[in-house]
Amino acid sequence: MKRIFSGMQPTNRLTLGNYLGALKNWVKMQDEHGTQCIYCVVDLHANTTGYNPGTLKNATREVAAAYIAAGVNPEKSIIFAQSSVPGHAQLGWMLSCITPLGWLNRMTQFKDKAGKDKEKASAGLYTYPTLMAADVLLYHATHVPVGDDQKQHVELMRDIAISFNQHIAGRDFFPVPDPVIMGEATRVMSLRDGTQKMSKSAESDMTRINLTDDADMISQKIKKAKTDAGLVPASEAECEGRPEARNLLTIYAALSDTSREAVMAEYGGQQFSAFKNALSDLTVATMAPITGRMRELMADPTEMDRILGASAVKANEIAEPILKNAMDIMGFWRA
Ligand code: AMP
Ligand code: TRP
Numbered sequence: 001m002k003r004i005f006s007g008m009q010p011t012n013r014l015t016l017g018n019y020l021g022a023l024k025n026w027v028k029m030q031d032e033h034g035t036q037c038i039y040c041v042v043d044l045h046a047n048t049t050g051y052n053p054g055t056l057k058n059a060t061r062e063v064a065a066a067y068i069a070a071g072v073n074p075e076k077s078i079i080f081a082q083s084s085v086p087g088h089a090q091l092g093w094m095l096s097c098i099t100p101l102g103w104l105n106r107m108t109q110f111k112d113k114a115g116k117d118k119e120k121a122s123a124g125l126y127t128y129p130t131l132m133a134a135d136v137l138l139y140h141a142t143h144v145p146v147g148d149d150q151k152q153h154v155e156l157m158r159d160i161a162i163s164f165n166q167h168i169a170g171r172d173f174f175p176v177p178d179p180v181i182m183g184e185a186t187r188v189m190s191l192r193d194g195t196q197k198m199s200k201s202a203e204s205d206m207t208r209i210n211l212t213d214d215a216d217m218i219s220q221k222i223k224k225a226k227t228d229a230g231l232v233p234a235s236e237a238e239c240e241g242r243p244e245a246r247n248l249l250t251i252y253a254a255l256s257d258t259s260r261e262a263v264m265a266e267y268g269g270q271q272f273s274a275f276k277n278a279l280s281d282l283t284v285a286t287m288a289p290i291t292g293r294m295r296e297l298m299a300d301p302t303e304m305d306r307i308l309g310a311s312a313v314k315a316n317e318i319a320e321p322i323l324k325n326a327m328d329i330m331g332f333w334r335a
Helices: 016-030 043-049 053-070 087-096 101-105 108-114 123-137 148-169 215-223 243-255 260-267 272-298 301-330
Strands: 002-008 035-041 078-081 143-145 178-180
Touching: 002 016, 002 123, 016 035, 016 053, 016 143, 016 243, 016 272, 035 053, 035 301, 043 053, 043 087, 043 123, 053 078, 053 272, 053 301, 078 301, 087 123, 087 301, 101 123, 101 148, 108 123, 108 148, 123 148, 143 148, 148 178, 148 301, 215 272, 243 260, 243 272, 260 272, 272 301
Parallel strands: 002 035, 002 143, 035 078, 143 178
Antiparallel strands: none
16 A cells, blocks of 8 residues: 655645645545645744744644645545644654764755855754654555655655664665655746746745745736746747746646647747736636635634544544554563
């Protein structure tokens, strides 16, 4: 059986990048036969770049609501908050003790997020990837659907699993999880700079489409998206050196479940204004039902908490025996 695990941080609003790069694939995987999906809101990770105790719980509910609104079925898949299963932090610590500093030093996300003054970054931001490894290994998950930016972290968790199996367990205790990076939009770029990832934490809101934006906002952002003086590219060769144009084509392809090639066959050679109108209509048509459903779910926090609570029990039932075995292998006392 395939066991899928993935997560998103409840920091700021989710973006179209989160949806196309990850969430849309999560829904597809949930509907594949013989898979069990565990989709976590990784609130422990959200603390690595600052604390917001007053708003964190609601942010967690909102991300869970986005999962459901996008099509994750809470009856079929497990949707829960990372902090509600203590095993994440416990296994995270255990794995951090078998992870060489040299491996963590290679992580590009730390370099990006820590900024210029690394001395001020939290220790949690630095050990973030070992907690992420624990998230997946705690469930003996086999597949990890993520956007392209998380590939390095999944590779690290594979190394950690192999190292634990070889040097500590002496057997294949943890399955070595595979990254699943699929679809046309594995890396959605900023609407203002085609060389930067679309990010929920970028300063300017005009760089991204949020899952909570209304139709007007979406069309304004797409209209103002950076392009160039040429026409819509008609081939991959014409996309060369035009990252903004390529990005808009990629978004269109991912939203309509086709390829960039097919979109270029339809719009190549046209003015950007016409293409942007079509893209804006398509984005609104896809996002409006999701946004609407999210709003309904968020209007009933008690129901959201019930879903998160019930799923946490199921998650814990899977995690608990695996954690106990891992503790046993490492020679710890277990209750
Ligand atoms: P995060 O927002 O960092 O918690 O990311 C949650 C998931 O969304 C991860 O699987 C990321 O790889 C994915 N993701 C975030 N931003 C993008 C983007 N701009 N393009 C594609 N995938 C993304
Ligand atoms: N690091 C991931 C991100 O920022 C979020 C995450 C945490 C995650 N734990 C995970 C993703 C486990 C997949 C599996 O996007």
